[in-house]
Amino acid sequence: MGCSKSQDSSDEAGSTFVGDQVDYKIIGIDPGAGLMKATAKVIEEYGLENWELVEGSGTAMAAALQKAYDAKEPIIVTGWTPHWKFAKFDLKYLEDPKGIYGAEEEINTIVRKGLKDDAPSAYQFLDNFNWTPDDMAKVMVDIQSGTKEADAAAKWVSENEDKVNQWIEGITPVSGETITLAYVAWDSEIASTNVVKYVLENKLGYKVEMMQVEAGPMWAGVANGDADAMVAAWLPTTHADYYEKFKGQFEDLGPNLKGTKIGLVVPAYMDINSIEDLKKK
Numbered sequence: 090m091g092c093s094k095s096q097d098s099s100d101e102a103g104s105t106f107v108g109d110q111v112d113y114k115i116i117g118i119d120p121g122a123g124l125m126k127a128t129a130k131v132i133e134e135y136g137l138e139n140w141e142l143v144e145g146s147g148t149a150m151a152a153a154l155q156k157a158y159d160a161k162e163p164i165i166v167t168g169w170t171p172h173w174k175f176a177k178f179d180l181k182y183l184e185d186p187k188g189i190y191g192a193e194e195e196i197n198t199i200v201r202k203g204l205k206d207d208a209p210s211a212y213q214f215l216d217n218f219n220w221t222p223d224d225m226a227k228v229m230v231d232i233q234s235g236t237k238e239a240d241a242a243a244k245w246v247s248e249n250e251d252k253v254n255q256w257i258e259g260i261t262p263v264s265g266e267t268i269t270l271a272y273v274a275w276d277s278e279i280a281s282t283n284v285v286k287y288v289l290e291n292k293l294g295y296k297v298e299m300m301q302v303e304a305g306p307m308w309a310g311v312a313n314g315d316a317d318a319m320v321a322a323w324l325p326t327t328h329a330d331y332y333e334k335f336k337g338q339f340e341d342l343g344p345n346l347k348g349t350k351i352g353l354v355v356p357a358y359m360d361i362n363s364i365e366d367l368k369k370k
């Protein structure tokens with residue numbers, strides 16, 4: 090389907106326009122993701138009205154990418170860093186000359202109001218928690234290669250005791266109080282949330298419940314107190330609308346990771362380089 094060549098879509102060099110190669114489809118993820126809203130804006134601002142942003146999930150996107158890559162077929166996906174796909178495949182971001190996807194971002198830790206008084210040890214650790222894109226990628230790659238989420242988190246902690254000890258230094262453990270962590274099933278957030286859960290349970294004595302929801306309910310959950318915390322706030326751009334919507338109803342503990350990126354991602358074997366290339370000249 091996606092690769093069918095038609096004469097009138099070929100240029101003088103004989104190569105088929107990328108839109109015809111991929112049926113004018115961009116493989117998206119869950120509709121609540123900031124990446125999806127940014128991509129809708131990209132479609133508008135770059136004049137790509139004839140393109141469709143296909144809704145799905147992070148898992149479905151990765152499966153479609155894997156399938157296309159194995160067959161050396163063209164595909165365009167909504168992508169982000171850190172993500173294991175960059176370790177597994179040779180990929181590139183399409184340039185975004187209009188800067189719609191924003192610059193490098195940070196991931197912040199957001200907690201409910203009152204957590205500081207109700208669970209000071211958890212609060213202090215959450216405030217200290219910070220790691221690097223490489224750290225996160227290690228956990229992601231491990232999970233992707235078949236290790237159970239909790240085991241990958243445990244393994245990372247055991248291999249990074251120095252870093253973990255800095256997060257928990259001087260914090261008094263508790264005995265079995267419950268902490269609820271909200272997260273979305275994005276591979277990056279599965280990795281971070283599992284590491285935070287592991288430390289809260291195994292180093293600080295908490296019992297952690299993981300509340301897997303969509304992006305909107307994740308923010309709403311921390312704002313209304315159903316969740317105690319989340320480590321998945323991509324800022325300042327990706328989750329800007331959620332941040333505005335719930336402003337004043339949460340406490341922002343600042344970045345836990347710096348240097349993320351979002352955009353359109355394609356296999357390196359495709360001969361396009363910019364979002365501008367998606368517009369037929």
Ligand code: PBE
Nearest residue numbers: 122123124169275323327
């Ligand atoms: N992501 C991963 C999310 C934040 C984490 C880039 C898919 C989003 O677009 O909201």
